[in-house]
Amino acid sequence: xxxxxxxxxxxxxxxxxxxxxxxxxxxxxxxxxxxxxxxxxxxxxxxxxxxxxxxxxxxxxxxxxxxxxxxxxxxxxxxxxxxxxxxxxxxxxxxxxxxxxxxxxxxxxxxxxxxxx
Amino acid sequence: xxxxxxxxxxxxxxxxxxxxxxxxxxxxxxxxxxxxxxxxxxxxxxxxxxxxxxxxxxxxxxxxxxxxxxxxxxxxxxxxxxxxxxxxxxxxxxxxxxxxxxxxxxxxxxxx
Numbered sequence: 298x299x300x301x302x303x304x305x306x307x308x309x310x311x312x313x314x315x316x317x318x319x320x321x322x323x324x325x326x327x328x329x330x331x332x333x334x335x336x337x338x339x340x341x342x343x344x345x346x347x348x349x350x351x352x353x354x355x356x357x358x359x360x361x362x363x364x365x366x367x368x369x370x371x372x373x374x375x376x377x378x379x380x381x382x383x384x385x386x387x388x389x390x391x392x393x394x395x396x397x398x399x400x401x402x403x404x405x406x407x408x409x410x411x412x413x414x
Numbered sequence: 415x416x417x418x419x420x421x422x423x424x425x426x427x428x429x430x431x432x433x434x435x436x437x438x439x440x441x442x443x444x445x446x447x448x449x450x451x452x453x454x455x456x457x458x459x460x461x462x463x464x465x466x467x468x469x470x471x472x473x474x475x476x477x478x479x480x481x482x483x484x485x486x487x488x489x490x491x492x493x494x495x496x497x498x499x500x501x502x503x504x505x506x507x508x509x510x511x512x513x514x515x516x517x518x519x520x521x522x523x524x525x526x
Contacts, residue, residue, distance in 0.1 A: 301457075331513065340501075341458065341516040390457045392514075403514055405450075405457035 300324050301393055303406035310381055311414055317377045318409045320391030326371035327393030331403065332364075335388040347374050381413040418502045423521045426496075432489040434520050436502030439483040445506045447478060448514065449487045451498040458501065458516075461487065492524045 300323040310316050320330060328349050333341040345361075347353040347368035355361045365377040374393075378385055392405040419437040426432040438447065446465050450458040462469055462476045464485070469476045475488040489496055501519040505512050 303457075333516075340518050341452075343513055343515060346513065388455070392457070394512075402460050402463065404460060408455070408457045410455075 301391065301404050301406040303389075303391055303409050305409060306407060307410040307412075309412045309414065312382055313380055315377055315379045316381055316411060317375055318389055318391075318411075320374045320376070320393070320406055322372045322393040325393075327374075328371065329394045330368055330374040331392045331394070332366060332374075332376050333390045333392070335390060335408075341390060344376075378411065381411070383413045386411055386413045418504055418517055420500075420502055420517065420520045422518065423523070426489075426492045426522060426524050428494060428524055428526050429491055432492040432496065432522060432524070434487040434489075434500050434502075434522065435484065436486070437484045438502070438504045441482050441504050442506070445504045447476065447482075447485050448503045448505050449474070449476065450501045450503065450514075450516075451496075452501070452519075453495075453498045461500075463505075492522075494524050494526070496522065497524045498522060 302321045304319045308316055330347050332344045334344050335341045343356050344359045345353045345355045345366050347366045349368050349371050353366035363379055368374040388408050388410050390405055390408040392403045394401045394403045446463050448463040449461040452458045462471055462474050464476045464478050478485045499519040499521050501516050503514050
């Protein structure tokens with residue numbers, strides 16, 4: 298299957314700072330990337346969908362000004378958590394999909410664990 | 415997208431087949447059934463997907479009933495490393511891209 302990397306794998310930051318998480322599609326060009334968040338003992342929640350070269354589409358209840366997503370190339374999407382607070386502490390996971398064909402499989406990165414103090 | 419219903423947890427003895435059921439009674443004709451699993455503190459791993467026919471790959475088999483209202487994921491010889499949360503997801507194709515929406519999944523525990 299496709300390889301998706303995330304960086305960093307974990308990060309600890311102070312409240313009020315911003316944190317950037319990178320998601321890279323290593324072996325194919327991903328026109329679409331997805332960002333999920335997972336709190337302890339819960340399932341994954343889709344936050345937003347980003348298409349290369351255009352603005353991200355956010356799920357209901359996700360603040361677009363707080364979670365900035367940039368998908369500037371076919372292999373890189375970034376999620377910036379702005380003015381992070383302890384309640385933003387979570388496991389953030391990205392995934393990518395190829396050219397959007399019906400049988401395209403979505404592959405996931407290893408996740409980034411964010412802890413906000 | 416159609417909703418899915420899975421048992422919250424299952425146990426399986428190592429070396430035996432693990433059969434994980436999924437109900438998706440509202441599935442429509444253009445919706446695929448996908449299975450992923452998530453081992454603790456890792457990103458989800460793709461297992462298999464299908465539309466109507468049964469599918470098999472090196473990881474598992476997917477059996478879809480004729481009316482497509484339910485399916486079963488089969489791990490033929492479960493190992494301790496198969497302990498994970500297994501997600502059954504129905505995915506439609508509309509609007510250009512197709513979101514995967516995760517439910518609660520089934521927590522499979524494989525024991526010696």
